[in-house]
Structure formats: structure tokens, C-alpha cells
Amino acid sequence: MNLRPEVLEAIKQGPLKEVDPLQPTEIQALTIPEILKSEKQHILCAAETGSGKTLAYLLPIINKIKDQEMKAPSFPLISPTNNEEVEDQLKEKEKSQAQLLKSPIRLLNRPRAIVLLPSRELVEQVLSVSKHLSHFAKFRSIAITSHKNRQFVRKTLLMPTDLVVATPAGLLDYVENNHVSFSETRYLIIDEADTMFSKGFNEDVSSIIKQIKNSNITQNNRSYQIIVVTATLPKTVNELLSKELTFIKRITSHSLHKSLPNLSHNFIDLKQFNYNKYEAIIQTLKAHSESASTMIFCNKKIIAKQLETYLHTKNFPVIGLYGDVDDRTTKLESFRNQESHAKILVCTDIASRGVDTTFVNHVILFDFPTTIVDFLHRVGRTARAGKRGKATYFITKKDRQLAERIKRNIRDKRVLS
Known part of the structure; x- marks a missing residue:
């Protein structure tokens, strides 16, 4: 070169x-x-x-x-x-x-x-x-x-x-x-x-x-x-x-706007949980390896705060990262180092852009995003640099149309437009 x-x-x-x-x-x-x-x-x-x-x-x-x-x-x-x-x-x-x-x-x-x-x-x-x-x-x-x-x-x-x-x-x-x-x-x-x-x-x-x-x-x-x-x-x-x-x-690149090749997808229709997201998140986290680093995305700061508090009461090693959190850099570093209290990061889209998360194994979309752009940024936090990763999506009634379109495009290896 x-x-x-x-x-x-x-x-x-x-x-x-x-x-x-x-x-x-x-x-x-x-x-x-x-x-x-x-x-x-x-x-x-x-x-x-x-x-x-x-x-x-x-x-x-x-x-x-x-x-x-x-x-x-x-x-x-x-x-x-x-x-x-x-x-x-x-x-x-x-x-x-x-x-x-x-x-x-x-x-x-x-x-x-x-x-x-x-x-x-x-x-x-x-x-x-x-x-x-x-x-x-x-x-x-x-x-x-x-x-x-x-x-x-x-x-x-x-x-x-x-x-x-x-x-x-x-x-x-x-x-x-x-x-x-x-x-x-x-x-x-x-x-x-x-x-x-x-x-x-x-x-x-x-x-x-x-x-x-x-x-x-x-x-x-x-x-x-x-x-x-x-x-x-x-x-x-x-x-x-x-x-x-x-x-x-x-x-x-050839792969722009396409699903990452090493990423496995799991679409969960919340109907099976009577649309109770808290029950769904507990079951999802329990089913996944406790040693795996996990990011959970919420659409709003208030929802992220509530979810962080709830998971604390259930003794999950969780920390939160959103707009007004004090010392965001320290929290991100704790999660990056996978310290015992910071195996799970509950966050808003503040953590979906560019941050180095090659160590993340699992991404959960607690709230489904409203645009393809936000979807791509969130799921792009795992399966990076040739590593394998898993993404789980909670689907409510209002999310079904966008989720179905994404699912079809992933299956057919098409651009997520």
C-alpha cells in the first residue's frame, strides 16, 4: 500500500x-x-x-x-x-x-x-x-x-x-x-x-x-x-x-447494511410472555451463559434506569450507561474489563456508536428500535472483528412489521434497507 x-x-x-x-x-x-x-x-x-x-x-x-x-x-x-x-x-x-x-x-x-x-x-x-x-x-x-x-x-x-x-x-x-x-x-x-x-x-x-x-x-x-x-x-x-x-x-464494503456473517439471531415474540418484558429478560439472561458479556438496549433513558434497578434486585451483575450517568468512561471501562459487578450493560443508543465492544458475546434489544440504522448499530456491538456473537430481539405488536422485514432480509442475505 x-x-x-x-x-x-x-x-x-x-x-x-x-x-x-x-x-x-x-x-x-x-x-x-x-x-x-x-x-x-x-x-x-x-x-x-x-x-x-x-x-x-x-x-x-x-x-x-x-x-x-x-x-x-x-x-x-x-x-x-x-x-x-x-x-x-x-x-x-x-x-x-x-x-x-x-x-x-x-x-x-x-x-x-x-x-x-x-x-x-x-x-x-x-x-x-x-x-x-x-x-x-x-x-x-x-x-x-x-x-x-x-x-x-x-x-x-x-x-x-x-x-x-x-x-x-x-x-x-x-x-x-x-x-x-x-x-x-x-x-x-x-x-x-x-x-x-x-x-x-x-x-x-x-x-x-x-x-x-x-x-x-x-x-x-x-x-x-x-x-x-x-x-x-x-x-x-x-x-x-x-x-x-x-x-x-x-x-x-460489500457487507454494508447486511447482517454480520458471524451473528446468530433470535426473534422472541413477547406474546408468549403475555407481553411482560421483565419476565422475558430474566428467562433470556438465565438461558445464556453467566460468564458471557451482554449489552441490553433500551429506547429511552427512563426505561434503562428502571431495568437496571430491576435487574439489581434480582442480583444480576448489571451497570447502566445512558445520558446523565456520572463517570460514563469509568463504567464503560468496568464493563470492558468484565469486572465482577459489570458483566451486563443496560444502555441507550449512547453505547451503540463506535465503542469498542469486540468482547461482547450477546446483544439484547429490550426495546426494538424504530429505524434500520439504530438496529444495525445495536447488533453491531457483537460479532465484531471476525468473532461470533448472538443477538436477541423482543418483539411487541407495534414492532412486528419492521421485525418481519428484517428477518426476511437476514434470511435472504439481502441489504437491510
Whole structure:
């Protein structure tokens, strides 16, 4: 794929250290060469959950950042003066700057690449992958969200910054207060695009796109690249992309919007439980291995809270993750580590987007979602990265029509439209 030696080493020694043989996933093989090929071709990368999209965009962007550094001129030599003391001071200053920045292309608080994500949990997750790679590829990435300690972030931005991973609102806050500048930003990645182009995020995302576009136009029409990443591609996203990014190149995996191949499905008509979901959930959990990690999805926060409380009374090792839960990151980490009190996660769709859940064996839809997009995101929390998984769906009267359509499409191996 024409990746630099240090980037290849970062893959081998970093997040894919345990993978043997080392080879790209379908979406990585399709996307990485296309991103590397051009400095101005905008790219849409659409693939099913758990297919390796994070590395599909991080690797080529890191590669481009390192290429820029290699092509950049060295720090200019300081012109001699007649004052030896002044000259020595200037040389010391030059040496200090070179040690700090390594290259004149690396500037303070001016990231060359930005990754946008909808939640602080996803920001921390992508930052973790990025830092794993940076040990070998030698670049610097930082996270910006509204919940980060402001003094710490401002201090961090006073050092060379290559890649910023951020939520849109958090990033704009620092831009508006002149702590971050887009003047050197050549690469913008918008991950979880089906969420990012929806109500609540779209205005901020559009503002960031516009500012980066204008920044590059004012610098002699300098080329820049926007990469849009998603696990589902609703009509609304397609329309917005056509409006915001004309001539974007669309790259989609063969399995997009199809049921994951290693996922087994269990549709439960609640009629057999007299529509008592609490009885159904107890029977379902008892029938499943107690050691298996399980996610239970609810449509509303109030239902998730009630279900978490109920399962506690039945002595299940359950924790909850929804909008106003304190310390969401710690709870997610407890579940990820499968601590004794956190084998089961009751959650809303806040946990259905992008979060690394390769360890999850079982997903239960306590409430059936109202759209195919939410269905795909929820069931995509298991059977990831080639592993097997199970999904159980509770079906009420109002869910039957959508559930039957999904069941038929899964059976016939068709796109879940």
C-alpha cells in the first residue's frame, strides 16, 4: 500500500500486534490507497461495524503527516552577527525550537489533522489507538472535549500538535477562544457520520468544514481532504454529502447494511410472555451463559434506569450507561474489563456508536428500535472483528412489521434497507 516503514512498524507493534497473519480488512484495502492517492479528493468510507474503519483512516493520514515532515526544509540557519554573545543566544534558541518541534512544519496549537466524533467516549477510544501508533510513528495527538480539564488542554496545546481528536462543540469552543487554529489543517475526518450529520451536531460540523475550507482557500487555494466515515448510510447523509462535499468519492464494503456473517439471531415474540418484558429478560439472561458479556438496549433513558434497578434486585451483575450517568468512561471501562459487578450493560443508543465492544458475546434489544440504522448499530456491538456473537430481539405488536422485514432480509442475505 506504499506506507512508510515507521507506519508499518506502528501497525505491527501497535494495535495489530496480536494479529497473524497481518493483512488489511476489506474496507482498509479499499480505503487506504485512495486516501494516499490524492491531497484533494474527498472520501466517503462506509462499512459495517467492527470492520476496521478507524485504522482505515488513521494510517494513511499519519503517513501523509510523516511525508510532509520529510519533505519540509530543515530549520534555517541563523544569520551571523557581529555580537558573539547575541549569536550564541540565538543559536541556543534555534536549537531549543528545533528540539521541541522536530520540524518547521510542526506548529503549536495548529493541528494538521482533525478527527471529529460525537461523544467523549469515542474521542478517548480513537485517541488511545492513535497514541498506540505514535510510539513508533512519532507524532503527537491530543483529545479535546467539553469535559476535559481546560487548563490541561490549553497547556497541552502549547506543545507541537499533529492530530486533534475532538467532539465538534468542544473543538469550536477552543477555536473561538483562540486556543486552536485551523491555519495548518489539511485533513478532516468526520467519523460516525450518520450521527454527525444529524440534528444536534450538523450545525457545528458544517461550521468546522466551512472554516477549514476557507482557511485553505485563503492560502493560495491549498489542497485539503475531508474523509467521512460511517457504518450506515441513510438517505439524509447521502443528501448532505452531495450538498456539502460535491464530487466526494464513495467507498463502501460489500457487507454494508447486511447482517454480520458471524451473528446468530433470535426473534422472541413477547406474546408468549403475555407481553411482560421483565419476565422475558430474566428467562433470556438465565438461558445464556453467566460468564458471557451482554449489552441490553433500551429506547429511552427512563426505561434503562428502571431495568437496571430491576435487574439489581434480582442480583444480576448489571451497570447502566445512558445520558446523565456520572463517570460514563469509568463504567464503560468496568464493563470492558468484565469486572465482577459489570458483566451486563443496560444502555441507550449512547453505547451503540463506535465503542469498542469486540468482547461482547450477546446483544439484547429490550426495546426494538424504530429505524434500520439504530438496529444495525445495536447488533453491531457483537460479532465484531471476525468473532461470533448472538443477538436477541423482543418483539411487541407495534414492532412486528419492521421485525418481519428484517428477518426476511437476514434470511435472504439481502441489504437491510
